[in-house]
Amino acid sequence: MAPHQETELVQASLDHGMSLLDPCWQRGDPPYLLGAIPADWTRAVPGKLSWHRPWGRCHWIAFFSMAIGVLNHPSLDWRFVSGDLHTVPVGYGPDGDPQVVMDILLFERMSAEESIAHAMKKLDAAEEGDGLESYYEAFVRGTVPLLRASARAG
Numbered sequence: 001m002a003p004h005q006e007t008e009l010v011q012a013s014l015d016h017g018m019s020l021l022d023p024c025w026q027r028g029d030p031p032y033l034l035g036a037i038p039a040d041w042t043r044a045v046p047g048k049l050s051w052h053r054p055w056g057r058c059h060w061i062a063f064f065s066m067a068i069g070v071l072n073h074p075s076l077d078w079r080f081v082s083g084d085l086h087t088v089p090v091g092y093g094p095d096g097d098p099q100v101v102m103d104i105l106l107f108e109r110m111s112a113e114e115s116i117a118h119a120m121k122k123l124d125a126a127e128e129g130d131g132l133e134s135y136y137e138a139f140v141r142g143t144v145p146l147l148r149a150s151a152r153a154g
Contacts, residue, residue: 009147010067013139014052017063020135021054031061049104058105059087059132063139069102070144074151076100078144080136086119087132 011027018025022034032044035054044050054061062080066089070078076091076099091100101112110118 007067007071007150009143009150010064010071013067013143013147014061014064016135016139017060018054020132021057021060031057031064034060053105055105058103061104062087062089062136063143065089065102065104066139066144067147069100070147071151073100074148079140081116081119082133082136083119083121084123085121086115087136088115088119090116 089102093099103115
């Protein structure tokens with residue numbers, strides 16, 4: 001993550017997700033402050049993963065996570081897997097199987113398979129989603145190709 005966090009497209013992805021969560025978001029604000037603080041939390045360090053972990057805000061930090069994933073694995077087919085409880089970016093190989101799961105919030109507690117399963121859960125068929133589906137689709141169509149091109153050029 002560290003080599004890419006200063007990349008403009010990565011920063012713009014972080015800003016996009018956090019602005020959808022909090023319209024008062026400003027570039028440079030600590031993402032972790034927009035989330036809950038878990039009981040086992042120690043501290044957040046600027047520039048490190050802990051700084052970018054807003055607990056309970058997976059639907060919004062997923063844009064940042066996907067940007068990092070695409071830059072590290074540009075040949076994969078990147079998609080958001082999202083449900084009522086969780087959202088996670090997943091990179092799929094040519095065979096259609098998941099190859100990389102970019103779950104920066106739950107990777108210590110869940111395997112990649114568990115993270116995907118958790119993200120696919122729906123609480124109530126009558127409930128509407130988190131309202132971010134169109135943003136996810138637009139990100140995959142517009143930003144992912146730019147990230148992929150950036151990764152291949154670098």
